[in-house]
Each structure stands twice: as C-alpha cells, then as structure tokens.
Amino acid sequence: MGMLEGKRVLIVGIASNRSIAAGIANAMHREGAELAFTYQNDKLKSRVEKIAEECGSNVLAPCDVTDDTEIERVFKTLGSHWDGVDGIVHSVAFAPGDHLEGDYLENLTRDGFKLSQDISAYSFAALAKAARPLMRDRQSALLTLTYLGSQRVMPNYNVMGVAKASLEANVRYMAAALGPDNIRVNAISAGPIRTLAASGIGDFRKLLSVAETMAPMRRNVTIEEVGNVAAFLCSDLASAVTGEIMYVDNGINIMGATPLEK
Ligand code: NAD
Ligand code: 0WE
Secondary structure (H helix, E strand, O other), X not given: OOOOOOOEEEEEOOOOOOOHHHHHXXXXXXXXXXXXXXXXXXXXXXXXXXXXXXXXXOOEXXXXXXOXXXXXXXXXXXXXXXXXXXXXXXXXXXXXXXXXXXXXXXXXXXXXXXXXXXXXXXXXHHHHHHHHHHHOOOOEEEEEEEOHHHOOOOOOOHHHHHHHHHHHHHHHHHHHHHHHHOEEEEEEEEOOOOOHHHHOOOOHHXXXXXXXXXXXXXXXXXXXXXXXXXXXXXXXXXXXXXXXXXXXXXXXHHOOOOOOOO
C-alpha cells in the first residue's frame, strides 16, 4: 500500500514538468494520494491541466497567491469536491528579477522587498489560514520549499534569502500554532535544480557545477528525490515531525569548504 493512500493533497506551484512541485505530485500520486492543483494564471493553466491528468486528477483552480479572494475560492472549490484536506504543498517563490543579481543593497527596493515577502513567505501562512477549517483534526500536513540561501549568504540570491529566512521562521510559528489542530508544518530545503525559476538566473550552470563538487554525494538533486521526501513528510510515517527544515541537498549544507583539489 502506498504511504499516502486515502490522503487528499493540494499542490500549489507547478509551472512546468520540471517544477519541483511536479516531482512532488508524481511521487504523491505514486504513493496513492488523491491530488488537486492550482495554477498561477491562464498562461500556465494547460500545463498544469496536463500534469493533473497524468496524476488522475481533474480538480483544478486558479490561484495567484497575492490575491486573497483567489485563495478563498480555492478552498471553496476544494470543499465542494472533498470533505477535508490532508495536505498542502506550497512550492512558490518570486522576487523581481533585477533583485537577484549583484550587490544586495544597490538593487534593493521597498517594493521588491515587500513583493518577495508577500509571494514567497506570507502566502504559505495565508494558505494555512484559509485551509485550517478543512485540515484540522485529520493528521494533515503542510509543506513548503526553501533554500540554503536563507541561512548563508549565496551570491545573487539576495532578497530571496531574506524571504526564505522569513518562510523558515513561518514554518516554526505555524507548526506551534497548528500542532493542537493535529496539523504538521515542515519545509524541504532543496539543493539547486534547473527549473523555470532557476532559468532566469545568470550563471546558474556555474552554481550547479559548484554544488556538484561541494556535495558529499558529488551530484545534484532531482525533483524525483525531492518528491520522495515530500511524500514521506506529508504521510503518517512522519507523524512526529513538525517545524522541521529537512535538507534534500546531497549534504551540501554540512560542508565548511569545497574539497581541496589533488
Ligand atoms: P518553478 O518556476 O517551477 O516554480 C515556481 C512557482 O511559483 C511557479 O509555479 C509559479 O507559478 C509560482 N508563483 C510565482 N509567483 C506566484 C504567484 N503570485 N501566485 C501563485 N504562484 C506563483 O520553480 P521551482 O524551482 O520548482 O520552485 C519551487 C519552489 O522551490 C520555490 O519556493 C523555490 O524557491 C524552491 N526551491 C527551488 C530550488 C531550485 O534550485 N530550483 C532550490 C530550493 C528551493
Ligand atoms: O528560490 C529560488 C529562485 C526563486 C526565484 C526565481 C526567479 C527568477 C525569475 C524567485 N524570483 C524570480 N524572479 C524572476 O524574475 N531558487 C532556490 C533557485 C535559485 O535562484 C537563485 C539561486 C538559486 C539556487 C538566484 C541566485 C543564486 C542562486
């Protein structure tokens, strides 16, 4: 029996079949979960539809996470299909492109800071707030995606690092608030992966090759590997795990320096 048999999970954050959320959806489908999906805008609708179909789902709703009424509507829609929700995967981040390069302060604006916090950190709590009535008292789980740039300074990650630090603190405060409702809250801190969100980044190839060299496993992570850990964290096998930031990065985060060349 799959580890998510009988679980109903909402996937937020698919933009293509390379999205981390697509790897998570596939792993969760394989493990027996019933899935629903959101898409950010009409441009992405057909791609998400295709992945939903491959996962045996036709439950789809638009959701731009900056819009409270769209968030509300998602759970109205879900409430009409399902009597409750057992999991939400939040795989969403955004900062203005010009903020993800060069000197942090030179390129920082009040609006860029606000928008990155809104989309990348607040939205996780906003989804939890709206979903709480459907998720309480059924061994449910919330999961988000973060990156090491929250804890260490990574070149060019800049304002996103600050937003991810906020997201990770959100995980802990949400875990403390929702534990009494039997809702767990965790994050996966993934190593770098080539997705749409990464394709806009100059020198991402270089970052991937540095990561491969630094990682104890000497390779980069795949969306399938992230998907497997996501399925575990949203399953009852992880029933005592909450407030946790779990690294799925082939060990990069433990290193103090790159291995010395021979
Ligand atoms: P992706 O581009 O496939 O996914 C990002 C998603 O964010 C897209 O589906 C996009 O539609 C969504 N999004 C952005 N603004 C939105 C808004 N206003 N409303 C609704 N959705 C919005 O890229 P990805 O790499 O799969 O990113 C998913 C998550 O994984 C992000 O939180 C990212 O920070 C995190 N992450 C990525 C990497 C990496 O190297 N790719 C590493 C660690 C963590
Ligand atoms: O969280 C991210 C990236 C999220 C992201 C990506 C973009 C590109 C397009 C947020 N906003 C935007 N805005 C855009 O206009 N990652 C973990 C991937 C990533 O991005 C980096 C990285 C890594 C890793 C940026 C600089 C350095 C490393």
